[in-house]
Amino acid sequence: MLSIFLSTGATLLCLSSSVQAAAVKDKALRSDCEATSNWPGWSDIKHAFVFGDSYTSTGFNETLEQPTPTNPLGNPTYPGWTAANGPNWVDFLTVEYNASILLTYNLAYGGATMDSSLVAPWKPEVSSIVNQVRDQWFPTYASKPSSAPWSSENTLFAIFDGINDVGNSWWQDLSTTTALNTAIFKVYRGLVDSLYDSGARNFAFLSVPPVDRAPQSLAQSAENQAQEKADIEAWNTLLNDMAKSLKKEKPDVNVFIVDANDLFTQVLDNPASFPQTALYKNTTAFCDDYQNGTPAQDTFTPSCGVPVNQYFWLNSLHPTYPMQEVLAEGVAKQLQAGPNVC
Numbered sequence: 100m101l102s103i104f105l106s107t108g109a110t111l112l113c114l115s116s117s118v119q120a121a122a123v124k125d126k127a128l129r130s131d132c133e134a135t136s137n138w139p140g141w142s143d144i145k146h147a148f149v150f151g152d153s154y155t156s157t158g159f160n161e162t163l164e165q166p167t168p169t170n171p172l173g174n175p176t177y178p179g180w181t182a183a184n185g186p187n188w189v190d191f192l193t194v195e196y197n198a199s200i201l202l203t204y205n206l207a208y209g210g211a212t213m214d215s216s217l218v219a220p221w222k223p224e225v226s227s228i229v230n231q232v233r234d235q236w237f238p239t240y241a242s243k244p245s246s247a248p249w250s251s252e253n254t255l256f257a258i259f260d261g262i263n264d265v266g267n268s269w270w271q272d273l274s275t276t277t278a279l280n281t282a283i284f285k286v287y288r289g290l291v292d293s294l295y296d297s298g299a300r301n302f303a304f305l306s307v308p309p310v311d312r313a314p315q316s317l318a319q320s321a322e323n324q325a326q327e328k329a330d331i332e333a334w335n336t337l338l339n340d341m342a343k344s345l346k347k348e349k350p351d352v353n354v355f356i357v358d359a360n361d362l363f364t365q366v367l368d369n370p371a372s373f374p375q376t377a378l379y380k381n382t383t384a385f386c387d388d389y390q391n392g393t394p395a396q397d398t399f400t401p402s403c404g405v406p407v408n409q410y411f412w413l414n415s416l417h418p419t420y421p422m423q424e425v426l427a428e429g430v431a432k433q434l435q436a437g438p439n440v441c
């Protein structure tokens with residue numbers, strides 16, 4: 100009897116603290132911005148065009164099978180080629196955290212920077228965000244072809260870039276990275292304007308996560324980590340500035356900033372912040388046996404100590420799919436809450 104009472108009391112305590120935690124989180128998401136008539140609500144969005152790097156890429160090829168209601172990511176077979184040992188945020192957003200049948204055209208490419216001529220990618224054939232927009236999106240989708248009959252009022256444009264731009268440049272001196280970031284954001288804004296001119300009205304921008312806490316950075320000195328972190332913060336400030344000026348200059352747009360940096364930080368600080376990541380046991384390192392090749396999802400190799408999905412990091416730079424699921428949920432919650440830049 101006593102133990103039943105105690106455990107009920109404990110449950111109540113747990114409930115009330117988790118309700119509080121949820122309220123705090125939702126406050127961060129709450130939107131006081133009024134959506135324009137171009138935003139039908141998350142549940143009426145029918146198409147999403149996505150641009151990004153390896154955190155986002157699923158290996159979609161826009162010249163092959165297009166998304167359809169029964170195959171909403173087109174090609175390759177779900178979840179595609181991800182760097183997450185399972186589905187990534189685009190996959191989860193399209194099939195788990197969607198509020199409608201969402202057809203997703205994911206032009207992201209591993210290793211992408213904004214503009215290869217400003218920050219060289221790790222190999223020359225990488226399709227930058229400039230290439231994804233100018234050389235892939237425009238010729239394939241700008242005309243609203245019958246294979247992708249999008250309109251201004253039912254389509255989301257999501258861009259998640261910066262990890263490689265910062266990753267391939269942070270060690271230069273501050274005046275160099277400051278000038279570089281300014282130049283990159285000029286290109287970024289130019290691309291957004293070109294999408295706007297073709298009818299895009301709903302934009303989601305994801306901030307750069309704390310990759311200064313990824314194993315490849317943890318292997319560096321504390322001073323180097325601090326310098327990388329400062330460059331990430333500078334990038335994310337410019338992202339917010341761009342979002343605000345975009346909304347100011349083009350009042351008919353709806354702009355959503357998704358604070359990926361905050362979501363990653365919460366999970367790295369405390370994996371139990373979200374049920375999806377509560378299983379994580381190791382947030383600082385990756386296991387060699389898991390990073391090589393593509394281990395089956397949830398593989399367990401005894402020498403690694405715990406299964407692959409209990410590691411935050413799959414390899415020196417990429418998180419495993421539970422973190423990607425938290426990111427997808429964060430995107431969906433912000434889209435549900437409404438635009439947060441006004």
Ligand SMILES: *[C@@H]1O[C@H](CO)[C@@H](O)[C@H](O)[C@H]1NC(C)=O
Nearest residue numbers: 158159160161162163208226
């Ligand atoms: C996309 O598919 C076409 C046709 O098979 C192929 O020629 C092209 O190389 C592919 N693009 C990429 C980036 O793999």
Ligand SMILES: *[C@@H]1O[C@H](CO)[C@@H](O)[C@H](O)[C@H]1NC(C)=O
Nearest residue numbers: 171193194195197198199200
């Ligand atoms: C979400 O997408 C999946 C896959 O297309 C679909 O089966 C499901 O019905 C969608 N959910 C909603 C609420 O429309």
Ligand SMILES: *[C@@H]1O[C@H](CO)[C@@H](O)[C@H](O)[C@H]1NC(C)=O
Nearest residue numbers: 380381383384385386403404
């Ligand atoms: C994390 O994983 C690495 C690589 O397997 C291992 O060396 C380290 O001890 C683990 N850390 C924790 C806290 O389990």
